[in-house]
Amino acid sequence: NKLLRWFCASVTRKLQLESKLNEYWDEDIGSIESCTVYFQDYLLSITDNLIVLAIDEVDYIFQSPEIANDFLSMLHSWYGEAKEVKLWQKLRIVLVKSTEVYMAMNINKSPFNMGKAIDLSPFTLEQTQELAQRYQIELLPQEQNQLMRLLGGHPYLVNTTFYYIKCHNASLESLIKTSAADTGIYSNHLHQHLQNLQQYPELKTAFEQVLRTVAPVELEQVLAFKLKSMGLVVQLEGNLVLPSCDLYRRYFYSVFFGI
Structure with missing residues (x-):
């Protein structure tokens, strides 16, 4: 009420x-x-x-x-x-x-x-470069590639990165070093995902399975769909999946396996 x-x-x-x-x-x-x-x-x-x-x-x-x-x-x-x-x-x-x-x-x-669903796709390298230019941030080609590997083009995380760099005059290198830390700029986002996984043990177990290897992992269709919908994995052919970015792999591997 x-x-x-x-x-x-x-x-x-x-x-x-x-x-x-x-x-x-x-x-x-x-x-x-x-x-x-x-x-x-x-x-x-x-x-x-x-x-x-x-x-x-x-x-x-x-x-x-x-x-x-x-x-x-x-x-x-x-x-x-x-x-x-x-x-x-x-x-x-x-x-x-x-x-x-x-x-x-x-x-x-x-x-x-109901109605029309619109999914926001990951940024391409070109779109990431354009957003950096709008923030008046110049990135070297090597830095652009590092950022794409770290975040996988995740729109919210990419924007968070550029906003922080612009406001705090920070370097991308320093952000990458602390990206998977509980005190890093992505911590709230990561903690929210962690909370969601802890609420659904079957998803947590499936994601742990994905993290244990660098090779694509085949999951049950419903689990692959749910993890993809959460943005945690990218789905390849069939139900083969990989972590959607290095940030998720590093953070959740550390949390789940203590390494």
Whole structure:
């Protein structure tokens, strides 16, 4: 209830409208229905313009499966309403996430199987060079190759690298040396992946298997798909996989095997 009231209040403020939560909220029908009524009878009814509801880092809500189930199911129902109710066609929902959802959730109620999915591919060497130029950072060809091996073109990590170099006048060499450390600039990202793996032992075991050898490893199809969806591996022919970058290999090998 508290989350959905905050959600409605935040959207109302972004739209620069007067809050009317108390007018539309009804404890007898529950928070999900109250939130839906608030959007339908107030926010969507008061404007003729499209409303784009963009939610970044949806991953964080996965840490509370019960809340996530209710909230994401509500968004799915709104998408369904747009097929029959013209008013709901004014709402556009954009969800941004960095990992797959593995919690127990009815696939028919998940918002991630609706609309159009857009995967952000790894940066190519040319795209990485272009981003460096936008940050006004000059990298030698050798440094460019080192960065590609370390990060595999991961867009978020590449951008994090250039941002840090620009703001702290740091060298790429120093970042590479501390990249897999718990105090390095990638630590939050790595810790989040570690937490996800610890929540799903079958994925952790499968990834450990991948880390034990430098050769491609064949996994069960579902495990290969999930690890790839998390960005931890690249999938080659069939279900053969490799770690997607040296950063993941170095960090997780150290964590899992103590070396």
